[in-house]
Amino acid sequence: MSQKITIDPITRVEGHGKVTIHLDDEGNVVRSRLHIVEFRGFERFVQGRPYWEAPVLVQRLCGICPVSHHLAAAKALDVIVGAGTGHGLSHTAEKVRRLMHYAQIFQSHALHFFHLASPDLLFGIDADPKIRNIVGVARANKDLAIQGVMMRKFGQELIQATAGKKIHGTGAIPGGVNKNLSEEERDKFTKGESPMNPEAMIAWAQSAIDFFKGYYKKNKKFIDTFSVFPSNHLSLVGKDGALDFYHGAIRAIDNEGVVILHDVNYQEYFNYIHEEVRSWSYMKFPYIAEIGENGGWYRVGPLARLNTCNFIPSPLAQTEFEIYKALTNGKPNNMCMHTHYARLIELLHAAEVIRDLLNDSDLQGNELVRTGEKRHEGVGVIEAPRGTLFHHYRINDNDQIAMANLIVSTTHNNEPMNRAVNQVAKSMMTGKKEITEPMMNAIEVAIRAYDPCLSCATHAYGQMPLEISLYDAREKLIDQKKKE
Amino acid sequence: MTNNVIKFLIDGKEYLAKNGTFIIDVARESGIFIPTLCNIPGIKPRGSCRMCTVSVNGRYMSACTTPISEGMDVRTNTPDLIDLRKAILEIMFVEGNHICPVCEKSGNCDLQALGYRYQILVSRFPHQYPKRTIDALNPHLIKDHNRCILCKRCIRTIKDEQGRGFFAFHKRGHKIEISIDHSMNELLTEEVAQRAVDICPTGALLKKESGYQTPISNRKYERTPIGSDIEHAHQ
Numbered sequence: 046m047s048q049k050i051t052i053d054p055i056t057r058v059e060g061h062g063k064v065t066i067h068l069d070d071e072g073n074v075v076r077s078r079l080h081i082v083e084f085r086g087f088e089r090f091v092q093g094r095p096y097w098e099a100p101v102l103v104q105r106l107c108g109i110c111p112v113s114h115h116l117a118a119a120k121a122l123d124v125i126v127g128a129g130t131g132h133g134l135s136h137t138a139e140k141v142r143r144l145m146h147y148a149q150i151f152q153s154h155a156l157h158f159f160h161l162a163s164p165d166l167l168f169g170i171d172a173d174p175k176i177r178n179i180v181g182v183a184r185a186n187k188d189l190a191i192q193g194v195m196m197r198k199f200g201q202e203l204i205q206a207t208a209g210k211k212i213h214g215t216g217a218i219p220g221g222v223n224k225n226l227s228e229e230e231r232d233k234f235t236k237g238e239s240p241m242n243p244e245a246m247i248a249w250a251q252s253a254i255d256f257f258k259g260y261y262k263k264n265k266k267f268i269d270t271f272s273v274f275p276s277n278h279l280s281l282v283g284k285d286g287a288l289d290f291y292h293g294a295i296r297a298i299d300n301e302g303v304v305i306l307h308d309v310n311y312q313e314y315f316n317y318i319h320e321e322v323r324s325w326s327y328m329k330f331p332y333i334a335e336i337g338e339n340g341g342w343y344r345v346g347p348l349a350r351l352n353t354c355n356f357i358p359s360p361l362a363q364t365e366f367e368i369y370k371a372l373t374n375g376k377p378n379n380m381c382m383h384t385h386y387a388r389l390i391e392l393l394h395a396a397e398v399i400r401d402l403l404n405d406s407d408l409q410g411n412e413l414v415r416t417g418e419k420r421h422e423g424v425g426v427i428e429a430p431r432g433t434l435f436h437h438y439r440i441n442d443n444d445q446i447a448m449a450n451l452i453v454s455t456t457h458n459n460e461p462m463n464r465a466v467n468q469v470a471k472s473m474m475t476g477k478k479e480i481t482e483p484m485m486n487a488i489e490v491a492i493r494a495y496d497p498c499l500s501c502a503t504h505a506y507g508q509m510p511l512e513i514s515l516y517d518a519r520e521k522l523i524d525q526k527k528k529e
Numbered sequence: 530m531t532n533n534v535i536k537f538l539i540d541g542k543e544y545l546a547k548n549g550t551f552i553i554d555v556a557r558e559s560g561i562f563i564p565t566l567c568n569i570p571g572i573k574p575r576g577s578c579r580m581c582t583v584s585v586n587g588r589y590m591s592a593c594t595t596p597i598s599e600g601m602d603v604r605t606n607t608p609d610l611i612d613l614r615k616a617i618l619e620i621m622f623v624e625g626n627h628i629c630p631v632c633e634k635s636g637n638c639d640l641q642a643l644g645y646r647y648q649i650l651v652s653r654f655p656h657q658y659p660k661r662t663i664d665a666l667n668p669h670l671i672k673d674h675n676r677c678i679l680c681k682r683c684i685r686t687i688k689d690e691q692g693r694g695f696f697a698f699h700k701r702g703h704k705i706e707i708s709i710d711h712s713m714n715e716l717l718t719e720e721v722a723q724r725a726v727d728i729c730p731t732g733a734l735l736k737k738e739s740g741y742q743t744p745i746s747n748r749k750y751e752r753t754p755i756g757s758d759i760e761h762a763h764q
Contacts, residue, residue: 209745224744443665
């Protein structure tokens with residue numbers, strides 16, 4: 046008898062989603078889907094609001110990486126107020142924003158690795174869920190847990206110093222920023238007591254990479270084979286193809302490394318990226334227009350970024366990047382679990398950039414805002430922790446928002462996550478009559494590698510629990526497991 | 530003591546003031562904070578918001594429109610008065626659409642500051658979620674009806690040299706709203722717009738293209754919580 050399995054809610058991810066798996070009469074997996082079940086509608090209710098409200102208003106769709114939305118919206122409005130894109134701002138404004146953003150990447154990556162992913166790595170994906178959580182990590186490896194908490198704190202305090210608040214600040218305004226970083230604020234970090242200074246953060250980020258390498262050595266087969274499938278990859282790249290989280294051009298490559306979008310201007314993203322709507326999910330499915338819906342899907346995020354960029358412009362992270370790239374002989378990496386590895390290299394890079402920025406006297410400059418000839422439309426793109434984030438606004442003659450379109454990182458990863466779920470379901474559940482907890486967690490591990498933020502992706506509201514249901518061929522519910 | 534000066538009590542303590550002075554002004558000068566929203570020092574009071582309600586010889590009166598008189602016994606801070614003021618604030622919050630987390634007046638807003646002072650966490654009244662519009666036709670000013678508490682401060686103070694007002698009431702009953710006289714748009718300069726924004730106790734009047742200029746922690750009521758300037762000046 047055929048069955049349908051539902052995992053609802055998915056745990057240790059940001060937001061709320063569920064997975065359904067359909068089995069045929071022989072118990073073979075015939076179809077699996079990651080459903081995003083929330084709806085919020087930010088793109089609609091910002092219409093009519095004054096355009097300069099967008100960076101403060103739209104960031105409210107997320108409490109995890111609001112800085113990304115804050116800055117993507119501000120970048121779009123830079124275009125509208127005539128300040129241009131990226132480097133059109135004053136040095137002070139651009140660097141304050143960069144500091145805010147790299148602090149955000151740093152704290153978000155630390156949160157994901159130490160709080161969400163490390164329980165799977167420390168205890169194994171089939172360990173007892175009673176210990177496979179952050180409390181279990183704290184008991185088993187106190188230093189690791191403390192490092193996670195303190196790294197997140199460091200990033201959050203930098204965000205507060207630049208944006209005014211740790212969550213949902215107002216630092217970026219159209220054309221620049223509303224404050225610089227005073228010497229007193231800077232010294233709090235550069236002269237902070239250990240471990241609250243950049244050097245300690247760099248050392249901890251390096252030790253997190255070493256921890257992962259140690260785990261990789263012992264679990265190479267799992268890391269190299271779990272949820273592996275070829276895909277295209279897309280991200281912003283900076284000057285000369287450098288890894289750049291704040292600004293750049295859009296580059297996409299295929300699974301062999303052939304460039305399919307060659308550093309195009311993101312102001313015209315809509316010529317290159319289209320979105321497909323499917324009836325069973327509130328999350329859209331973006332694809333590269335020239336290739337089409339079937340083959341044009343792609344991954345974004347740490348794995349994609351380290352595939353598309355040519356190098357990392359900071360010495361320690363570049364050294365780790367070269368070791369990482371050697372694993373695939375310089376070719377694109379399509380191994381899902383290597384996303385954790387890539388994320389940690391980015392964590393190290395963010396720490397190095399933070400150190401360099403804090404030592405840059407431009408942060409104490411007084412030219413905060415630049416404006417020029419006003420326009421009615423602007424696009425802002427940024428590399429958020431989870432991947433490429435697009436904000437697109439059009440305004441009317443009275444300065445009110447007439448149109449908003451947001452394509453968030455997790456939305457780009459919609460198809461890859463669905464493929465990952467399908468692949469893991471096929472390998473773990475084919476022929477099985479009962480859903481076990483390790484099977485459910487394996488599905489979640491595949492999703493979790495993308496560090497999805499489902500609230501952002503649907504611009505949605507709620508917690509992120511996961512539910513798995515098992516249905517037969519006649520759509521009758523046979524088994525259901527829920528995690529609250 | 531001249532005939533013009535009289536004796537009275539505020540919160541049980543004896544004070545002297547010129548006969549006819551409004552209670553609100555005497556209290557302010559004596560270091561006693563009575564909350565207001567519609568009152569503006571120097572402009573004829575209207576007593577419309579009722580935030581300044583005090584007990585005068587046992588009767589509730591608005592402190593901004595009641596002159597002091599000989600032997601008057603004024604109570605400004607009884608539990609019943611505090612609850613009444615909280616109720617008035619709660620009504621204002623539920624009657625409009627006040628989304629403080631994204632409002633650019635946050636930190637500079639009298640209504641929000643009083644909400645904090647009176648520790649309003651939830652309202653005893655149901656939210657009305659009225660459907661209101663935004664008037665953005667003026668080149669310097671936006672009027673967001675979602676946040677307007679109808680205090681008439683803008684109507685009473687923002688006028689041209691001939692005394693003609695830029696703002697007026699429009700419609701009636703629960704549909705009443707402040708409107709901008711767009712036939713006077715040419716006279717409504719950037720400077721006039723700034724005065725209107727400054728006089729508005731909420732975020733209902735916004736100057737175009739200049740939001741969120743003051744960093745968080747440096748905004749008016751973050752530096753000086755509402756009323757603390759009056760209270761601290763006499764300590």
